[in-house]
Amino acid sequence: MDKVDAEARKRAAAILREKLIPLIKDLKAGEPLKLVIPKRTLSNTMLDPEKGILILKDEKLERHLLDAGEARRFMQTILMASIIYQALVENEYPTIRDLYYRGKHTLQYRDLEGKVREENTWDEQQESDAVLRDIEVMTNLLREEMLILSKEKGKMVGDMRIRSGPDVIDLSKLGHGAYAIESTPDFIEFLDYNAEFVLVVEKDAVFQQLHRIGFWRQYKCLLITGAGQPDRATRRLVRRLNEELGLPVYVLTDSDPYGWNIYSVFKVGSITLSYESERLATPKARFLGVSMTDIFGDKKKKPYLTEEERKNFIIKAKDEDIKRAQDLQKYSWFQTPKWKKEIDLFLEKRAKLEIEALVGKGLKFLAYKYLPEKIQTGDWIE
């Protein structure tokens, strides 16, 4: 048995008991049953100006068993909590998909006229996911802290030792491979390291290239990829590296609204899941590039691409890219002068660029010129 996991189980089970045992007391006392849950609505979400992350405000909702409109959701919440509790005490490791299956069944009951009726606990995973989120905000436990696992695609290498489960892993001794980030990055213990910053690369292929050429060794960094839209574990790990070790975090994405959105997810969190961002977002993350001024230059800066290269490498933005950029403009954290310039330039030029186009100029150009120069001259957007 894994000691770290065993302690996490105890803690999560205790919090679940603390939140739900009062219901049993109310039931015995003949009181009407209700759950009190922080609201996860947009109107109850705000950007904390100090921390720079999305957080939930104070509004709470009450869910009453004896309200016909709420009884089903009440039942679902209790069902989910009991499945999670059972998994915790039985040393199981469910995923959100199998939580759905674990709970999916048909309830029989008699209606007021005595007729037998049937109702499914839930039909779609959307329903079970929603009550899982309710339990996360109700307990203030991330699902990972309840030992709920998920598909992970993040990777990391660098001159650092970590403890994960019972093992010490040297992230500088993984050959051409990498450390596939675990589902529960809160349980990772950072031991010693020799690194001055974290470089997060959107694309796995570029991560492979920079790793293979020894970028992290030469420039003393921890190299991470989220392989596209980052999963929760990658975001949580990046946040911890920034917050606990004080390492600056630079994000390298394609030069397009999709890339900006990935940066935004690392920095601020997902707008629909704001309750997570208090733990998962890295408000100090810096957008290193590829920026529109890298492509086109500006008054103070020579572009990294020649006109010939721009002709060959630039991809014309589609209408959906334009629309996405206009959506991003509405977010307050994209309303700084630098971001305004970036997005305006995109809308004017209607031009996208992939990181791979920069590598098209040579991996050494990316690794030994572009990246170090951008970092050394402070050429990033916050």
Added chain:
Amino acid sequence: MDKVDAEARKRAAAILREKLIPLIKDLKAGEPLKLVIPKRTLSNTMLDPEKGILILKDEKLERHLLDAGEARRFMQTILMASIIYQALVENEYPTIRDLYYRGKHTLQYRDLEGKVREENTWDEQQESDAVLRDIEVMTNLLREEMLILSKEKGKMVGDMRIRSGPDVIDLSKLGHGAYAIESTPDFIEFLDYNAEFVLVVEKDAVFQQLHRIGFWRQYKCLLITGAGQPDRATRRLVRRLNEELGLPVYVLTDSDPYGWNIYSVFKVGSITLSYESERLATPKARFLGVSMTDIFGDKKKKPYLTEEERKNFIIKAKDEDIKRAQDLQKYSWFQTPKWKKEIDLFLEKRAKLEIEALVGKGLKFLAYKYLPEKIQTGDWIE
């Protein structure tokens, strides 16, 4: 500089020179230039009955520079070969995406009337990928042997030590994390191991669960996931474990045509890229499940699911699933009696099942009952 990579570079560069220097001689001698390339067409593809993998037959095509219909493709092939060669000698690590960018530019030439005309080397990555494949079959070098990297999503854990690049990695000491498989698995050296079989799991989330519960330790296996459709590196690594170490390989997928197709890719290879399968396919791979008889049982076997569980867990097949199953029926390796029964049962019941539904019965059910029982009783399909 990585010694393993340096040797691979030398070897690949030598083979490229050997294949292409004759062209220079022909040019100097005033001979018309041509390339001879094995045909990658379906009609030149066959299932090798002995090896059980798709291979190319002997047909070759000639590509002539002085044939107006072939000149462009000839140019593209030479361009790609020269970019790869340059990357090899300059210690670069290109990806197929940046090979596309490295070569993308506009050629100017004068037509017969002396007018200046322009032509792009290539417009879409499809074109550069196609000539890369031509070079792979022409040189009999997989792209990875030419140090061309790619996005990778495969992972592995187990009681095994490997050498990758300059490092020795203990795959049993990765905590809750895993070894993210490197782009060039041919360069991995297997050191010692204590394992009796390889279990390949379609889904990363299930891999995480089995890893976390210690399945590989208890049942002495190497645990691998390709995270959906497996990439080349995962397939090559699985093949090497089977061929070089003689470890039986079991594949666990969802019970549906998509899962069967993943098994098929591991076993036989991709039908459109048959030239790869000689190196990437594992013809002895066994389909462990989830099988239709696991769900419904048969004369000799009790089903693993109760009727109530079937009602809750089964997903109704869509028309596209039916179509895909009918397509798979046409492949000769799905025409064995066991596969025929499997697919017929699917078409009759129109039922799909996810692995997660089995985990819905408890991860311990999957890990300590279903998997070991299936392996011990030989209940797989070949």
